[in-house]
Amino acid sequence: MRLDHIGIAVKNLDEAVKFYRDVLGLELVKLEEVPEEKVRTAMFRAGEVFIELLQGTDPESAISKFIEKRGEGIHHIAIHVDDVDAKTEELRSKGVALTYDKPRVVAHGERKINFIHPKSAFGVLLEILTRVERK
Numbered sequence: 672m673r674l675d676h677i678g679i680a681v682k683n684l685d686e687a688v689k690f691y692r693d694v695l696g697l698e699l700v701k702l703e704e705v706p707e708e709k710v711r712t713a714m715f716r717a718g719e720v721f722i723e724l725l726q727g728t729d730p731e732s733a734i735s736k737f738i739e740k741r742g743e744g745i746h747h748i749a750i751h752v753d754d755v756d757a758k759t760e761e762l763r764s765k766g767v768a769l770t771y772d773k774p775r776v777v778a779h780g781e782r783k784i785n786f787i788h789p790k791s792a793f794g795v796l797l798e799i800l801t802r803v804e805r806k
């Protein structure tokens with residue numbers, strides 16, 4: 672297992688990209704829309720890990736709801752695992768609350784993801800993911 676990325680919820684992705692890329696100077700690796708999660712994202716390389724900015728594309732998006740309740744800020748921490756299906760089953764058998772029964776395939780099959788509910792992880796939303804191909 673390794674830390675993959677830190678997700679930050681933002682209201683305006685374009686404005687946030689200007690800060691992280693142009694002011695801070697991080698390398699923008701990818702801009703992407705993930706319809707399955709109702710988000711637009713920007714992924715920046717920060718050494719061995721990534722910083723992911725997320726803007727909701729729908730008021731019902733988890734990101735839009737998060738910002739409405741708690742404001743912009745750190746939304747989740749993502750941990751890469753070799754097999755997210757096996758990890759989901761293992762964690763469920765240990766009584767951990769997961770948001771999806773089965774991991775979701777997103778980004779044209781590039782990633783498989785699930786989330787550990789913050790109530791099971793001391794107030795932090797943890798994403799577990801398997802990347803089919805790291806980009």
Ligand code: CMX
Binds near residue numbers: 678708725736770789
């Ligand atoms: N981090 C920490 N706590 C969070 C949280 C977050 N990101 N999101 C919600 N919470 C808190 C809520 O504030 C609430 O706290 P209180 O009970 O103290 O008020 C608590 O968790 C319970 O919330 P809930 O009523 O069960 O559920 P919500 O409707 O707030 O949804 C969650 C929370 C995690 C179940 C939902 O956001 C979810 O299913 N997330 C997974 C999907 C997702 O986040 N997608 C966007 C990212 C996609 C990507 O990375 O590509």
